[in-house]
Amino acid sequence: MVGRDCRLLLVKTVLGMERVAASYIAEIDPGARIEPLPRGFKGLVLVEASRDKYEVAREIEAKVPEAEKVIVAEACTEAEPAKIAEAAAALAPEFISSNETFAVRTVRRGRHNFTSIDVNVVVGDAVRRATGAQVNLRYPDKVVAVEIIQDLALIAFYPGSREWRKMRPGKYPLYKLFRRFSIAQMPYLGPLDACRTMGVRIGREVQNFEVGELVVSPIGLVDARQLSVFLEGVFEGIESRYQIQRKSYGRDVRQVPVYVQDLYQLVRGRYNEPIIVFEPEGDPASRRAKDILEIVKRSRRVTLLFGSREGIPEGIYRFADLVLDIAPGITLSTEYAAASALIAIGSIIHDMLALDQDSDSNSETSNERDSKGD
Template sequence: MLSNVDIILTCRLGMERVVASYVKELSPEVEVYPAPFNLMGMVLVANVKDKYSFAEEIKRRIPEVEKVFVVEAVTRADIPSIVEASKNLVRNRIAPNESFAVRTTRRGKHGFTSIDVNVAVGAAVKEVTGARVDLENPDKVVVVQIVHDYAYLSIVPGSEFYRKMKPYKFPMYKIFRRFVVGHEPYLGPIDASYTMGTRIGREVQTYEIGELVITPIGSVDANALYHFLRGVFEGIESRYEVQKRSYGREVHKVQVSLQDMHQFVRSHIGEPLIVFEPEGEPISKIATEVAELIINSVKRGKKVYLMVGAREGVPTGIFRYASYVVDVAPGIVISTDYALASALIAISTVIHEKLVAQREEIDKYLE
């Protein structure tokens, strides 16, 4: 079975037999092995007459398949054999002016690691082709899949490996860390106050804003405020722990303070202030102005202050002190737990392309 594999398919765990059945429907004569050796997330296809055209048909017809790899070389699962096979495979397939990366997946027990294979194959490919290594956005990817005693090699376009961050994307968390958000607390029944607090806490930590200022208006119920704040801190902590485990970078933990809303505004008169309320102008109408305000503030080393209401909303008297009052979804009443997320997504939409265009300059101010 392992020596005559033509195509390797990957899918979500538990979908192997579903994928296999659809492959057999496309071509009953092929041999299909779902989850071979109990290796979940993999389907092997053999006895294919034209593996390249059949691979394309699988891409077109079976959405349950996540990746399709045409096996272009098979060898023993040891590094010298894999290196030799990779040299023969890449010759005339990767040009000197192209970039490449090596991706290795091992299934089974071996006396070496995937990184060992990547290093050895990468050196061999560079020697044969003269191409440069680019681990982030390569033109071509040499894929090595090791299943027990066999290694299967493929060459695929780098575009087939979807990445969250691409060269034309700007990491918005760098901008959000310059934001100070004044957020009116949600004060009502204790359970509701706590639940809303946890949601808002997770929300602000998800976007890694610089600082959250809880801004009650005047005298408020202390017990409801206590449970809201308890929820905020728990929400921040729970999301922060997830981010620390899963992000490959340093994570900013949102700082929280408490200040009367009117005092918050008074403390920042003359600073860039954007209020998000339904009485404001549609974001589409003032997108350019909002984007310029934020980008120019970053360049001047200034923080940007945002204000979001809750049950009461931001008092209209504060509108006089705002640089802009913005409505992100005219005609829609956005619930408190989605208000800030909606505002930040709207900001991302209006400033992202401008950030990309000025990336080198902007990065200097964010270091």
Template sequence: MGGSALIITCKLGFERVVASYVEELDPAAEVEATPQGFAGLVLVRPGNLKAEELARAVKERVPEAEKVFVADAECNASIEEIVRCAVGISAGISREESFAVRTVRRGSHGFTSLDVNVAVGSAVKEATGARVDLENPDKVIFVQILQDKAYLSLVPGSEFYKKMPSSKYPVYKVFRKLVVAHEPYLGPPDASYVMGTRIGREVQVFEVGKLYVTPVGAVDAYSLYSFLRGAFEGQRSRFELQKRSYGREVVKTEVYVQDMYQFARSRLGKPLIIFEPEGEPVSRVAGEVADFIIRKVFKEKEEVAIMVGAREGVPTGLFRFADFVLDVAPGVVISTEYALSSGLIALATILHEKLVEAASSGELGAGEP
């Protein structure tokens, strides 16, 4: 292949689909799906179109293409040659900008991706005077190594989506200070078990600090046992997955059992929010609720209790002791399996922007939970 290259990434199994669409856009292009056997890639040498034109056309018309990179330079896959090419394309980085180096290495080599990042980063910093910013760089030198060849692209930092950019606040930090009181779903043992696994998984997904399983009065012991067994199983399976896949510490939700009335009595005077259809629409009191939670968690260092019903619902007598009674979706009856997650997502939605503002202004500061 000769001429400027495009490297296109896609979901596994879509390589030939993407290749066929690229051939339609530029029939004279040389297109190779899974180059050298590397799945999830399509390597293209444009024919009638310029590389930038073809890349733009692919981005606009081929949704199966995940990422499209124009190789501003290519060389043999040695650190020395990669550094030389990186310095050459770094003319596109001004002294006032920040940059980072990302390397994806496919194949077997006598060096690591980190070795490439360090060598290229040092050389580019010296050549440009720009500062290194690994979190939110203005520009990224992206090095893709396919066995014996390296392809380098200089791209805006925005090309690399991040789950947690600086414009977001990790709401799990607030959820860890929540206490969920959830009425157990009690029915046939197998149904109670299944519902228990879903509730257990939900509280662990959000990393809620504590789950109180709160039956109302005397209940069937075996149905409660089945629900609790499911809750622990759902919590455990999600926690194990989080430990394997998260790049941070994961907190395991604590689980307790207490009668719902006694739970409310033990927390008299403490923050309590109840989710039931009789309450105010969340949208109507969103700002007030967000300010309340942020004040209680960050300023007053208190846990905020969230109460959710199941088949019977939260007894209306408890509404008098709640700071807020909220309705997530007026006119819609939300089933037990979705009630808690709907409430927590609603809270995350109304909290987020205020958390970002408070964090950026320094209001949270050392008060972060």
């Protein structure tokens, strides 16, 4: 079945919810042929609609939250790259104009003598020749979706805006900002089991945000054993989170370095660098958004100070550029203070950073065009 003759919809669900979704879809279209786990593949429900497939798809999206994605097939063909490409090229001019960009996304299930990349290449070339459109793999205007289920291939077209992406235009990657922050954390001292637990949590949090450095900053004379156990926990927390990031991120990850320095000596040594103290006595962070942005834009390193069982001494407030309260009326526990502050700062100034990034990108593009014109 090619073109409008294909009445199939592919519904993707969370694993284990296939039959639940199928039962609700049956209420929407009682005459439909519904196959949960087609060919034994989990997370799928194959639906052959008995009435207008677009209307059925809209109702599923509106009434069935168990449906993660609803893909309306414009063509159904054998799972052979050449036949898929032929069908996609025949339909593509109806959905993709010559001044748009597109990308082919193939999901292959089952055993075949070709790969998903093979399909992407063949289909992409056929669609490009049929439409005159250009390929944009990151942010396409339109997506050609090829869903292969063993011997069956479904071909669909939808706007690129429907793709959920972690990063897209208008979003600033905040890890670039956080790498310029130095976290000065007073150590959590006391019972050894609590020292270690708190150290692990703090270590995971600073690594989670990939800050520039963590400086453990005690005041004066402290118990060496308690400090040692706290630091062991910090290193454990950093390492555990770092290993997860290495496996799951599609970019290089930087492991947070750890130092130890007396709090007063740290403040003295950074007298000419911006310092921000986070304590309940400070101004609401949102009220100082412009000041935070100005500090971030002009400084290579910004030091953020956090207390522990005791807060940052008030004498240090005089040496700080800002004293901020990120949750007025709430005293944050030690392990959440740094994470909460980083989230607050990122949320407050994100749009301004993204706007600057877009301006820089537009400027670079204009310069490139001027250079080519010359």
